[in-house]
Amino acid sequence: MIAVQQSGSAMNETNKRVDPAAPAVVITGATQGVGKALAHEFARDGYTLLLVARDEAALAATASALTKAYNVEVKFATADLSTLEGCAKVEEALRRHGLYADILVNNAASMTAGFFQDADPATLRKIVDLNARAVVDLTRRFLPDMIARRRGGILNVASVEGFMPVPYQATYAAAKALVLSLTRALAYETMGTGVRVSALAPGAVLTDMHAKAGAEYSRYVQLFPVMNAEDVARIGYRKFMRGRKIILTSWFNRLSVFARRFTPDLLLVPAMGWLFRVRDAEGNLQLPRAPAERKDGSGHARAGTSSGDGPSPPA
Template sequence: MNETEHLSRGKTALITGASGGIGYELAKLFAHDGYNLILVARSAEKLLQIAEEFTAKFGIKVEIIVKDLAIPTAPTEIFTKLQQAGIKVDVLVNNAGFGSYGFFHETDLTNELEMLQVNVVGLTHLTKLFLQDMVQQGSGKILNVSSGAAFQPGPLMAVYFATKAYVLSFSEAIANELEGTGVTVTALCPGPTVSGFQKKAAMEESKLVTSQKSMDAETVAKIGYRGFMSNQRVVIPGIKNKLLAEAVRFTPRNLVVKISRSINSKS
């Protein structure tokens, strides 16, 4: 048993969007280190499979909560259920999120309002609910999954890029507020990652996807997990992604937007 596993035994991590991609890989890392898990996603079948897998392999407790975070009442329902069950959450991972692709005046409004609910409102709501208890207890950790998209506007994915900019800004701000409380906040900002995200966002033909090799979800999760456990405020997996995020600061804004448009365009 390593030191991290020893310290985490008996602690509980809640992970949203845990049925696949980065969320699943993060859940596996927490399970490996002995955390009990609360897994949240829309697919009951996938969550049950993961719960069985992790219980057998890691000997931990796994609770599943089938919720769609596009529904505004979902965060309160999750929090209330755990309060009633007497389950204390030591780690909150806000991973759930999705994107959409196309010109804003042509894309579906309902889909984008749901995106705002999941990527921004639901994340903020869950953070508010669980953070208050963490501060009162003097300990806790929150990981908010943002994106490399957070560092610049994104024509053809205007709403998605804006939501991730919010997540990064929000996370850095409350991390500063929480200094000295025993609670830490980390924003994970991965670049393009192999997952179901691109297909759901209907952006498989964009140059962002086709012109470069994407990192795999397991690698992103491992880098994010290490940074999170060492209390880094912002984690950007991959040297190339770090350089791109830094370069935006020194590039004229109109040029940044033009480059972003070019990268997001179809091949």
């Protein structure tokens, strides 16, 4: 009896959500880098887009450039996706524009680099909230209706960093590990539903992200092959459309992920530490802060490293 009631109410909820609105591709973090390049890929194939980011002027400029280039409908919504309200705003924006999420691209993310103990706690929370919690939140909002329609898909932008522990970018890499694990599990759960769930896992990409995180002089940026965002998006889009679950973007990344399976952490983690340690322009190593320097009056750590969003007050 209880089971019948539950499935009845679930069905009502599903019926309420499925409406005759028009399909759209929701792309988070679409104003620059990989997200913007992915927006070009979808627009080129004629999809209606809903772009999401925080900077309204950048959203408006991106939307207008896409409309002009491909003659497609492009809407946008400003939202800080590291907050619950920000994620809710995406659903509201779709409703307002008479659209539904046919495809969701969870791309927005931020990063910080440096010693974990010196990082601003609010910045770390934001990385978890944006890079991991928002991915779960938005996926849960839109996946049920995709399954009900028996069409659509979710493309989660992860990273090669998600396959391994990464000292000095520990929280970012751990969040990407969640994205990869979530994607693999949902790809299985949604098998046969008509919905595809994939993760795009690039290596280093030429975007502002490393500089915003303070990692532009780290060895990995200097030594690893760096791809441009357009190539990453082109490969990601093509393989997503073909239904590839985990999308690696170059032979080097495929080799790294393959080698990771056979490399014990004893060797791997120190190597990652050497590659990802924060350095200055002259190559000098960043040192951990002295404990006295690290504490503020309330006992919280202060921002010890640069971050994508700048230092924020301890909360």
